[in-house]
Amino acid sequence: MHMALIARIWLISLTAFAVPCIAQSGETSPYSPSFFLSSYQVEWDSSVGTTHTNYTINSPVLKNSANSIANNATQGLSIGLPENFAIGVTELYVYPVVTNPLNPNAATLGFKNPALSGSKIWGLDTSSLFKISGSVQPNTGVKAGLTTYNFGATGIFIGSDDWIASLGVNETVNDGGDGGTATVVATVSKKISAYILNASIGAARFPSILMSTGYVTTSYGYSGTLELSSQILDQAWLGINYSIGSTTNSYTQNFMLIPFNNRTLYNLAGISLKVLF
Numbered sequence: 001m002h003m004a005l006i007a008r009i010w011l012i013s014l015t016a017f018a019v020p021c022i023a024q025s026g027e028t029s030p031y032s033p034s035f036f037l038s039s040y041q042v043e044w045d046s047s048v049g050t051t052h053t054n055y056t057i058n059s060p061v062l063k064n065s066a067n068s069i070a071n072n073a074t075q076g077l078s079i080g081l082p083e084n085f086a087i088g089v090t091e092l093y094v095y096p097v098v099t100n101p102l103n104p105n106a107a108t109l110g111f112k113n114p115a116l117s118g119s120k121i122w123g124l125d126t127s128s129l130f131k132i133s134g135s136v137q138p139n140t141g142v143k144a145g146l147t148t149y150n151f152g153a154t155g156i157f158i159g160s161d162d163w164i165a166s167l168g169v170n171e172t173v174n175d176g177g178d179g180g181t182a183t184v185v186a187t188v189s190k191k192i193s194a195y196i197l198n199a200s201i202g203a204a205r206f207p208s209i210l211m212s213t214g215y216v217t218t219s220y221g222y223s224g225t226l227e228l229s230s231q232i233l234d235q236a237w238l239g240i241n242y243s244i245g246s247t248t249n250s251y252t253q254n255f256m257l258i259p260f261n262n263r264t265l266y267n268l269a270g271i272s273l274k275v276l277f
Contacts, residue, residue, distance in 0.1 A: 029237050030274040031196050031229035033156050033166040033189050034129060036121045037080030042277040045076035045090070049241075049270025055103035059260040068100035070107040072270075078117075084124060090115045103264070113138050129156040148174045162191035181206050198227040206249065219249035235276045243268040 028035045030043055037043055049072050056065040071094070078088030092112040100106055119133035131154045138147040154168035166187045173180040185202040204221040223245035232238045244267045251260045 027235070027276065029196055029229065029231065030276065031198065031227065031237055031239055032191075033154075033164050033187055033198070034158055036084065036119075036124060036129075036131070037078060037086045039080050039082045041080040043076075043078045043088075044275045044277070045074070045078070045272065047074045047270055047272035048072065049268050050097075051107070051266055051268045053100070053103065053106070053264060053266040055100055055106075056263045056265075057102060057260055058263075059258060061258055062260070064102055066100040066102050067098060068103060068106055069097040071095045071097060072107075084121050086119050088117045090117065105264075127158040129158070130154070131156065146174050146176045148172060164189040195228055195230045198225070198229075200225045200227075202245075204247075206247070213255075214251055214253035217250045217252075219247060221245060221247035229272075237274045239272045239274070241268075241270050241272065243270075 051070050051072060053068045053070075054065060055068070057063065073093045073095075074090060076088060076090040078086055080086045091114045094107045094109060094112065096107055096109055115135050115137035117133065117135035119131055121129055121131040123129040133150075133152045133154070135150045136147065150170060150172045152168055152170035154166055156164065156166045158164050166189075168185045168187075170183040170185070171180050172183070181204055183202060183204040185200055187198055187200040189196060189198045191197075200223075202223040202225075204223075206219045206221065208218045209216040223243060225241060225243040227239055227241040229237055229239035245265075247264045249262050251262065252258070253260070
């Protein structure tokens, strides 16, 4: 049922892409890296997607690989404030279609606690912008009582011929004592006729973790995303996106010092809608 619903949403979205917007506003698209809400302007974000994940374990005592599939739905609401500030809230719902008991970080069914965010931008009237952002999300479902904090800074550069580039760095920490995850994301954006094409690549460094049962070494993850968007109504934009990524880590358990090499590969196809008020 859920897969059929996702398929129907994809069909409706592709049809909307094929029909050009007759009355386009002069507003910057919320899909552009240089977009920022004006004072008391409201943005509603909605998205659905399907994630396919392959999790592989390779060790002297266990070799196995299995897949999982999960549908995701996100709703978000943001408002611009004076002095180029903005605040927002985002909620995520996950529906596992195929589960993988091997993966300890697999998505679980249900709503996740909302993430509260805030940001500020400088240089809106120039070709070089700088933005800082932060968010907090309690009880993420990964670990009971765990609160996750994210802090980021992004430089945005507006070039000629509708080219935009951005480079962002983020640090994610939690109050569970698991250290911090550092992420770097580079994005190139180009307006092509009535469409905006965004291409992003990212790299993340996950900290080493000492547990009562063993030790996880420092690990790394890589990702890439393509996103195509277009204005479909006066104050509404539609986007489709595809992402791929991978992470690897090595866990050595205390008993007999058995090493486990774990690899996660994922791909995500999604549709999103952004509406301004």
